[in-house]
Amino acid sequence: MESHPPSAIRHRKCLIVGCGYVGLPLGKELVRQGHEVFGLRRSVLAEAELQAAGITPLHADITQPETLAKLPRDFDWVVNCAASGGGGAADYRKIYLEGNRNLVAWLAGAPLKKFVYTSSTSVYGQNNGSVVTEESPVEPAAETSKILVEAEKLLLSAAAERQFPAVVLRVAGIYGPARGHWFKAFLRGEARIEGDGARWLNMIHRDDVIGVIIAALKVGQPEEIFNAADNEPVSQLKFFAWLAAELNQPLPPKVMADAENWRRRGVTNKRVSNAKLRAKLKYEFQFPDFRAGYAAEITRLKMDGDLDS
Numbered sequence: 334m335e336s337h338p339p340s341a342i343r344h345r346k347c348l349i350v351g352c353g354y355v356g357l358p359l360g361k362e363l364v365r366q367g368h369e370v371f372g373l374r375r376s377v378l379a380e381a382e383l384q385a386a387g388i389t390p391l392h393a394d395i396t397q398p399e400t401l402a403k404l405p406r407d408f409d410w411v412v413n414c415a416a417s418g419g420g421g422a423a424d425y426r427k428i429y430l431e432g433n434r435n436l437v438a439w440l441a442g443a444p445l446k447k448f449v450y451t452s453s454t455s456v457y458g459q460n461n462g463s464v465v466t467e468e469s470p471v472e473p474a475a476e477t478s479k480i481l482v483e484a485e486k487l488l489l490s491a492a493a494e495r496q497f498p499a500v501v502l503r504v505a506g507i508y509g510p511a512r513g514h515w516f517k518a519f520l521r522g523e524a525r526i527e528g529d530g531a532r533w534l535n536m537i538h539r540d541d542v543i544g545v546i547i548a549a550l551k552v553g554q555p556e557e558i559f560n561a562a563d564n565e566p567v568s569q570l571k572f573f574a575w576l577a578a579e580l581n582q583p584l585p586p587k588v589m590a591d592a593e594n595w596r597r598r599g600v601t602n603k604r605v606s607n608a609k610l611r612a613k614l615k616y617e618f619q620f621p622d623f624r625a626g627y628a629a630e631i632t633r634l635k636m637d638g639d640l641d642s
Contacts, residue, residue: 344369352373354509358543375392413433433487457601507536526584527569527587533602552613
């Protein structure tokens, strides 16, 4: 995380919508940097955890605008990193599309300086292994990803037409403590290499998601889109080969690539470029590639006794 001497801190009043895997440590870091942080959740279950982190809890449901109406609106920075919890298209529409629409309406006329929304690199539907940038077409096959495209368009239109200060981050697959789909499958012995293992994976460590969000809050400009992925897309085969060597385990078995299943799941094959993020936000990654991030995670698991040394 960035370090700022006390004299350099410019106090901001911040709201984090969705204080979960990303939002809670994001709030902790913003508090550490000297900002006043509020955390919005639907339930009161994590209230003590938020308070322990120095975050003031607020309770509302962004899919129900009447619950937002009772809250303060005088925030300088708002981050929407609410998650659907892995639901289907109906949940995506409620949380990402209607949720953002309700937030835009609720914050209209408020003294907002920046609104950062964490979208997904799944909006890119490319399947040919090509490099994708923020200028690449967003034509995903999956219905859930199409809804994310709609949510982005809603925010970018609000930015263009109503001066709503929205910045969109298209976030790659997040990994870190207790998170990482392919890594966890490997540890359970359930990982499989699909076809020749040439399909590209795009990742980012949770700590770098937090760093990128803060960089976007500080220097991102309204209507901008940034790909939030680390510096090195990796093929599925190369990723598992590295893990197998690190953990002294055999490679996962190969299975036939199921093109129809991939299509139905919206599985893609592309290399996400973060060049714009590094150039414009000047962000330097703590974990620039999967090796750095997963080496740290493997060390943590061994120290905790959750992984054989």
